[in-house]
Amino acid sequence: DAKTTQPNSMESNEEEPVHLPCNHSTISGTDYIHWYRQLPSQGPEYVIHGLTSNVNNRMASLAIAEDRKSSTLILHRATLRDAAVYYCILSSNSNSGYALNFGKGTSLLVTP
Amino acid sequence: ETGVTQTPRHLVMGMTNKKSLKCEQHLGHNAMYWYKQSAKKPLELMFVYSLEERVENNSVPSRFSPECPNSSHLFLHLHTLQPEDSALYLCASSQAHRGDYGYTFGSGTRLTVV
Numbered sequence: 043d044a045k046t047t048q049p050n051s052m053e054s055n056e057e058e059p060v061h062l063p064c065n066h067s068t069i070s071g072t073d074y075i076h077w078y079r080q081l082p083s084q085g086p087e088y089v090i091h092g093l094t095s096n097v098n099n100r101m102a103s104l105a106i107a108e109d110r111k112s113s114t115l116i117l118h119r120a121t122l123r124d125a126a127v128y129y130c131i132l133s134s135n136s137n138s139g140y141a142l143n144f145g146k147g148t149s150l151l152v153t154p
Numbered sequence: 155e156t157g158v159t160q161t162p163r164h165l166v167m168g169m170t171n172k173k174s175l176k177c178e179q180h181l182g183h184n185a186m187y188w189y190k191q192s193a194k195k196p197l198e199l200m201f202v203y204s205l206e207e208r209v210e211n212n213s214v215p216s217r218f219s220p221e222c223p224n225s226s227h228l229f230l231h232l233h234t235l236q237p238e239d240s241a242l243y244l245c246a247s248s249q250a251h252r253g254d255y256g257y258t259f260g261s262g263t264r265l266t267v268v
Binding site: 072073074076078084085086087088091093133134135139140141142143144145146147 | 156158185187189196197198199202204209210244246248250251252253254255256257258259260261262
């Protein structure tokens with residue numbers, strides 16, 4: 043499975059933008075880049091995904107490097123409710139379809 | 155509610171008990187997954203069902219037995235578990251063979267084996 047590398051933790055002030063980096067240097071041409079987040083005591087929640095182009099939705103933006111070896115999840119204005127573990131995952135086609143294999147993620151702390 | 159419902163939310167069982175975890179989705183998805191999340195560890199993919207057929211079993215001990223009677227329901231049957239099996243068990247659903255489709259997770263069952 044193609045793997046991703048994320049910082050263990052990051053800290054942000056409330057109402058400021060947050061840029062969460064992810065390296066995936068062994069990504070293949072058919073791998074999708076997915077981001078999920080997990081709040082305490084809850085299941086993971088889908089945030090955004092992309093293949094080659096940058097993507098925007100109501101939750102966040104995803105900036106994908108031209109060579110696709112890295113990506114950045116952008117939260118435009120962090121709130122206290124955004125404090126969570128953020129996972130960057132490559133969705134790779136395999137015999138079991140596009141199963142997601144989670145890493146350790148980045149724990150985001152948001153301070154008032 | 156996310157659209158994926160897991161029951162029970164909490165379960166305490168003895169090592170000789172038999173219990174089942176249930177997962178239900180009515181999102182029209184045709185792939186379902188079981189994950190295990192132990193304390194301080196990443197989510198571990200246990201089983202994958204695609205179009206009601208089990209397509210992946212990640213070296214999970216036989217004391218965990220999945221069942222997928224239809225595309226909307228998924229069970230995890232538990233028997234003779236060990237204390238180290240205590241964890242949060244998460245169910246997810248998606249569209250099979252679609253890398254551009256997100257997963258929807260349930261809230262999980264918090265299992266404690268005593």
